[in-house]
Amino acid sequence: MDSIVNSKRSRAKSAAPAQPERPTREQAEAAVRTLISWAGDDPDREGLRATPERVVRAYEEWFSGYKDHPRDYLKRTFEETGGYDEVVVLRDIRFESFCEHHMAPIIGRVHIGYLPRNRVVGISKLARLVDVYARRLQIQEKMTAEIATCIDEVLKPHGVAIVAEATHQCMTTRGIHKTGVTMVTSRMLGVFRDHAETRQEFLSAIGLRGAAQVANGGG
Ligand SMILES: [Zn+2]
DSSP states (O other), X not given: OHHHHXXXXXXXXXXXXXXOOOOOHHHHHHHHHHHHHHHTOOTTSGGGTTHHHHHHHHHHHHTGGGGOOHHHHHHTTOEEOTXXXXXXXXXXXXXXXXXXXXXXXXXXXXXXXXXXXXXXXXXXXXXXXXXXXXXXXXOXXXXXXXXXXXXXXXXXXXXXXXXXXXXXXXXXXXXXXXXXXXXXEEXXXXXXHHOXXXXXXXXXXXXOTTHHHHTBOOO
16 A cells, blocks of 8 residues: 555656657757867867767767657556565666766666556566666766666566666766765665565665665655
């Protein structure tokens, strides 16, 4: 019952955000030329001439998450649990994202736990779900919450636990230049929020006993 209450409270959009007028490819390439000039180089020199085109192509890959609707995707892929009623844990799903403040890479891992009610999804679907949210401009806290909310609303499990660990290159390569710092965020819903024992089961399964409570955004 608690997880039902909770899913209503933490409702958030998971469909791709509405797009403002999209610039043309030529406009996007021109913007990259401007940034090259701003950095202090000559966009017309030999080595840089094809760079705007390459950067724009790379953007299509890095930000492909805007095209996808994770909710619909998960909906199509459930299977009956066949009576399975234990926690499912998927750990060390690597992700690559970009921080929305500096557009610098965020690289890390996501761990997913859920206690199925009637349905489960394949491992690859959950990994794909992480990618859809990661391949957008993000902050780690929001990405963590979005993944939890999506699984909660689509699969309607007894609970969902998400922990993300990542390094932010806007911290390691600029600004305060802190290398080796990992940010840990978590979102606990339903039984993972309400029952310490279930939460501990998940945290020890991912090798993070107790740690995720510190950064729990689950309240
Ligand atoms: Zn940043």
